[in-house]
Amino acid sequence: MNNKRTMPKIATVIVEIALNREFDYRVPPRLQNELQIGTRVVVPFGHSEARGYVTGLKETSTYANLKEIRDRVGKSSLIDNRIMELARWVGEYYAAPLEIAVRTVLPSVVRKKGSGFKERLMVFATEAGGDLLTAEALREKAPKQAAVLDALRSGGQTFLHHLARSAGASDAAVRALEKKGLVTVSREAQMRDPMKGQNILRSLPLEMMPQQTDALNAIVQSVDTLKPPVILLYGVTGSGKTEVYLQAIQHVLKQGKGAIVLVPEIALTPQTTERFRGRFGDEIAILHSNLSEGERHDEWHRVHEGKARIVIGARSALFAPVRNLGLIVVDEEHEPSYKQDETPRYNARDVAVMRGRMEKCAVVLGTATPALESYYNAKIGKYGLVKLPHRVDHRQMPMVRVVDMRIEAEREGHVNVLSRELAVAIQERLDKGEQSLLFLNRRGYSTSLICPKCGFVAECGNCSVAMTYHRQTEKLICHICGIEKKVPDRCPNPDCRDPAFKFVGVGTQRVETIVQKFFPKARVQRMDSDTTTQKNSHWKILGEFRTGKIDILIGTQMIAKGLHFPNVTLVGVIYADSNLHMPDFRAAERTFQLLTQVAGRAGRGEVKGEVIVQTYTPHHPAVQAARRLDYEGFYDQEIEFRRELSYPPFGHLVCLTIKGLSEDHVRLSGEVLAKQLEPLMPKQVILAGPSPAPLAKANNYYRYQIILRAPATSMMTNPIKNVLKTFKWPDKVSCAVDVDALSLM
Ligand code: ADP
Numbered sequence: 001m002n003n004k005r006t007m008p009k010i011a012t013v014i015v016e017i018a019l020n021r022e023f024d025y026r027v028p029p030r031l032q033n034e035l036q037i038g039t040r041v042v043v044p045f046g047h048s049e050a051r052g053y054v055t056g057l058k059e060t061s062t063y064a065n066l067k068e069i070r071d072r073v074g075k076s077s078l079i080d081n082r083i084m085e086l087a088r089w090v091g092e093y094y095a096a097p098l099e100i101a102v103r104t105v106l107p108s109v110v111r112k113k114g115s116g117f118k119e120r121l122m123v124f125a126t127e128a129g130g131d132l133l134t135a136e137a138l139r140e141k142a143p144k145q146a147a148v149l150d151a152l153r154s155g156g157q158t159f160l161h162h163l164a165r166s167a168g169a170s171d172a173a174v175r176a177l178e179k180k181g182l183v184t185v186s187r188e189a190q191m192r193d194p195m196k197g198q199n200i201l202r203s204l205p206l207e208m209m210p211q212q213t214d215a216l217n218a219i220v221q222s223v224d225t226l227k228p229p230v231i232l233l234y235g236v237t238g239s240g241k242t243e244v245y246l247q248a249i250q251h252v253l254k255q256g257k258g259a260i261v262l263v264p265e266i267a268l269t270p271q272t273t274e275r276f277r278g279r280f281g282d283e284i285a286i287l288h289s290n291l292s293e294g295e296r297h298d299e300w301h302r303v304h305e306g307k308a309r310i311v312i313g314a315r316s317a318l319f320a321p322v323r324n325l326g327l328i329v330v331d332e333e334h335e336p337s338y339k340q341d342e343t344p345r346y347n348a349r350d351v352a353v354m355r356g357r358m359e360k361c362a363v364v365l366g367t368a369t370p371a372l373e374s375y376y377n378a379k380i381g382k383y384g385l386v387k388l389p390h391r392v393d394h395r396q397m398p399m400v401r402v403v404d405m406r407i408e409a410e411r412e413g414h415v416n417v418l419s420r421e422l423a424v425a426i427q428e429r430l431d432k433g434e435q436s437l438l439f440l441n442r443r444g445y446s447t448s449l450i451c452p453k454c455g456f457v458a459e460c461g462n463c464s465v466a467m468t469y470h471r472q473t474e475k476l477i478c479h480i481c482g483i484e485k486k487v488p489d490r491c492p493n494p495d496c497r498d499p500a501f502k503f504v505g506v507g508t509q510r511v512e513t514i515v516q517k518f519f520p521k522a523r524v525q526r527m528d529s530d531t532t533t534q535k536n537s538h539w540k541i542l543g544e545f546r547t548g549k550i551d552i553l554i555g556t557q558m559i560a561k562g563l564h565f566p567n568v569t570l571v572g573v574i575y576a577d578s579n580l581h582m583p584d585f586r587a588a589e590r591t592f593q594l595l596t597q598v599a600g601r602a603g604r605g606e607v608k609g610e611v612i613v614q615t616y617t618p619h620h621p622a623v624q625a626a627r628r629l630d631y632e633g634f635y636d637q638e639i640e641f642r643r644e645l646s647y648p649p650f651g652h653l654v655c656l657t658i659k660g661l662s663e664d665h666v667r668l669s670g671e672v673l674a675k676q677l678e679p680l681m682p683k684q685v686i687l688a689g690p691s692p693a694p695l696a697k698a699n700n701y702y703r704y705q706i707i708l709r710a711p712a713t714s715m716m717t718n719p720i721k722n723v724l725k726t727f728k729w730p731d732k733v734s735c736a737v738d739v740d741a742l743s744l745m
């Protein structure tokens, strides 16, 4: 008897149409050598059949009478073992069904039926067909066939559809020639290249600054020895982080390994991709949502086949099937956009760390303003820490001035959009032909109440977050603990008592109107989600700004990130407080990050930059720390606040949002859910709610939240998964689970 390796008899399969379950199927003998984890299969399911993926292979099953797998789909497995393991982890950790997690790791363009390479028929002349005499012999009886041979003789191999155009010949003529053995027709995949038509300048590694060399050495050591496996690269804007990434990747390539670089979608500009393409040429694959489906499909397969070893892309590029991964870079690691806002609500930065651990590859988290969680992890030694404290060439950091808008309001008798200081500063830039950026964060709903006179903000005494103003009911609600208060008719500050206690926010559009009126000759442009609805329109506006066709650019966070405009010498922040009063314990952190990022846009050229921050709370620690560009100071203060209230990084947070068209149904379901959860939770878990979400109604859906905090996520997610498995929701009511939620709106 030969000692044959045992063949798996059973495969576990998830199907695309069923919920979080794996099903056992028998593997027919003819498929026993064909199945691996990740192979797509067709299985009998109910009364019909379904497509799914193999998630595991084993010898036995506890079920009797198993059905048999019908067939496999496609030539190669699209998900390998490691990516499947990662999908499993994502599903577990973020409490999402496995098959949704699997869908997340495979882009839909790759997964879809019928998706494929764009195949073109290529026509070659055979030796006989290439002979001039052959063509002449055909000239009279079959002039079209002769024309095809002529075209092939002069042009070599040609696409069939080109032939039809150039030789005026139909497919039939080519097929006739094929039959006679005068030409061959073959299929060839044609790659759709998203960078086609762009002239990329090759770039050589720059001579590094000493601080960059130190950073590179630390990363190289991490790549080689995994000591430490994760490095936080904390470098001010313009400190040369990108050059460090480039040279670290070069090292990885030399070892025959691959790399993934994640950047926030919004920073994935042609500028960024060109820098990588310029250094690595065709080794780079680009994955982001601005590509056509065909381009995304082909880029993904270039990675899958190992033709491109480096992937640069937004969030989901983390799941790219790079082989033999040596390094993952997460740039701007603090960015909330790394969090997906639909199931599974994963944070690509955190999953990157997990993928790194699973594949034994180094992970670098880069930023000018580390997320509190990341800096904390660095401080306790979980991550390595490397700092780049200076700009390249020691260009000076900008001067930051804080303008107290309360004084301004008093002086002018009313609330202005542009303070006198900011107006003067803009005028100076216009006179000198320099550019200004005006930044307004309009994403926050201006739902918190603020006194324009003294800056008092209505806060919840229990939770240290701003209370949310609910216009419909004229109430202030704390959405962490649910406490309610009546809206006071005057400022509650006993030293103030001003009756004007209410703040109505301004939007970018209003700022644009006012600025244009103030500076009638200036070329003013607004950039926000309203002016950039068309594909590429935001790159177009940025292009005009770069080439000096705009004097003053007004925008939302879109203009805060990663842009490099040497002629911008002034950045104005219209209203620094709007983030500050978001009903979120991360409000101060977001404010500090944004102010620092925005400030980083000023003075990237020869002239020193200036930043003017308008605020009603000039003494707020986040504003003051941003003024001094003092991350450490901010961190030290903020981390104490987090520690006291057991907010992340001291423990984890899960937010359950219940949505529905009937408010009664939503509230009641929330109450029942909370009641069922409570007895199952370990006692370290703090459960609050249900209470109306700050965004209490969206698209006609009422929203309620239950917020849980605990030292470990599994303490919360295990009971949640258990309860949700059987929970009976009323019609049109649903619940979203957000583990490590970043937004509590
Ligand atoms: P960051 O990513 O930290 O914001 P960049 O890598 O974009 O910084 O660098 C800022 C600018 O400095 C870029 O124009 C880059 O080409 C340039 N630069 C980076 N490193 C060097 C270096 N060692 N020598 C000269 N210029 C450099």
Ligand code: ZN
Residues within 6 Å of the ligand: 460, 461, 462, 463, 464, 478, 479, 480, 481, 482, 483
């Ligand atoms: Zn509260």
